[in-house]
Amino acid sequence: MLKQAGSFNINTRIRENAEDLSAALQSHMLKVFAPDARKELRLFSAGETADLLGISTSFLRKLHFDEKIDDVQATSGGRRLYSASDMLKIRETLEKTAKVKGTYQRGRKPGDKVQVLSFLNFKGGSGKTTSAVHTAHRLALKGYRVLCVDIDPQASLTTLFGYAPEVDFLDSGTIYDAIRYDDPLPFSQIVQKTFFTGIDLAPGGLLLQEFEHETPQALRANIQPPFFARLATALQEVEADYDVILFDCPPQLGYLTMAALCASTGVFITIVPNMLDVASMSQFLQMSADLLDVVSDAGANMEFDFMRFLINRYEPNDGPQQQVVAFLRQLFEEEVMIAPMLKSTAISDAGLTQQTIYEVERAAFHRNTYDRAVDSLNLVNDEVEQLLQSAWGR
Template sequence: IVALREYLEKGAKVPGTYMPGRRDGDHLQVISVINFKGGSGKTTTSAHLAQKMALDGYRVLAIDIDPQASFSALHGFQPEFDLLDGGTLYDAIRYDNPVPIRDVIQKTYFRNLDIIPGNLDLMEFEHDTPRALAQRDGNLFFTRVGDALADVEEDYDVVIVDCPPQLGFLTMSALSAATAVLVTVHPQMLDVMSMCQFLLMTSNLLGVVAEAGGDMSYDWLRYVVTRYEPGDGPQNQMVSFMRSMFGEHVLNHTMLKSTAISDAGLTKQTLWEIEKSQFTRSTYDRAIESISAVCGEIETLVQEAWGRTNGA
């Protein structure tokens, strides 16, 4: 399919008709997917978005900086067995003897999708950074992810970073490297309150980073409602509240709560991989339509960041 896309693109009247990725002058899109609260659907959203963009012809690098490494497990990397000698982003951003980022990038079974898997080694960055700050050795922690990505910038169109559910040095470095931020939100009162506290802390800390010279400007920031049940009255009220508060910053489409998604996760698969025949047709179709719509809306934001509208 990729070869066919490339062949058809050569004869296309409109550039990007079949290969929608970067063109000359387009900057790398780095999307950090964040939330302070676990269970918000962050990894599920990251995985489906990364795979869908790869299927649509983008060159995608996924980075798992969550020490729990759920994103990695979804792509066949079991951290306690497959990453015994390192191989995470920590190796490329550590303060002493970092390795080239290319050394920790691995292929996945999806064409156009590479991954930097995660494991508990990532916590070392949280422990090393206070010591580096105390020594004032000139290594700014918030530039390390962006500096590492600069070495492979030309190889990818989009980088998707699955952040841990905590506001540590890793998350702040990922946010400093990001060109866009996607916040996953489960539409329950406690989850929305937690998100607001998270954003308040993030704003305060990143304000300090900005004063120290960090670039905190983003092409876009959006909230995506996850695990949404349309028939749930309180959830509908929370979604309406969010839309009234955040307006266009909330994606129009939502990710539905679905047995298809949770059942696929039991075998470490996504909806793009699982056999459709395992579900009733209506269950599968609702789930795939929901996720496709969310991913499509995000792809439109990426295209607009490159100055394109309506695919032009």
């Protein structure tokens, strides 16, 4: 649509642009998905399934041969295909005869606290949402019960789960409803089941911005609980249902981000390895420390199990990036994750259809490109899993 030259009202123009973009996105999604369809998780090959279960493909075949597990869908050529639900059932079967309990069902045990992870940075484009959603998918495929909480008003994480926040949650239904100061809803009322087995979602949306606007007035009125405790308090209703809760934070150090930090047990600060981003992160860390001192003095819990810097969009053949990563490792040592998340066209291309690399078929990409991306993400997320297990004393 060609805009005429000359003066114009910026509010009118922005509204026109927003409506045009929303219509274009709707059109794009109608081309990708059927009009009334929700996203569906693909089926997994025997090799993928065995890898996720931690067994060999031959042992998986033997389980079928011995009729210890139910039969599953197969192709015309006889290749077995497994749903995420099939994998959960197989985990239950294997766990019953496991020599070491927790070998196949690695989630919380009695006495373990729920692990609450925040993905954050002050700078946009650092890969917070990409990291959070891939971690959620990988953990769910490995049998963990996951709740994703989208506290970013832009609601990118919510969109990746197949929702249209500007339509589905325009007036209600977001996390805002559970933490607002005026008559908040029970958290369970805003939790949505997703297409991805093992993952529930507390949606985000533009209404979350109201929390930022209302909090100063709530502080003056001394409304309880205070802003920094509202997420933690709301989550208490449902935390027994999950092993892991993940926050996708907005690219700003506002009240929502601080509330997420005060509810968290672990933090991942995403960082693209170039000096501009590192300089921005330096400011972010200083501001975070100053603000968290204030909320700590006000009674917030600041005890964490771990904090890690997650290198994002890393290009191993880029010399300057290698230097920045070496600089960060020398400075922060073990707090920099061992595995970086590689920059990959496969991850970017999957995003064009609002999918993660775990959702798409290997055949849709060049095999080497796909395998490289998956291997990178698996290393990152298996490191995350190890941090969870260590926090539980295992």
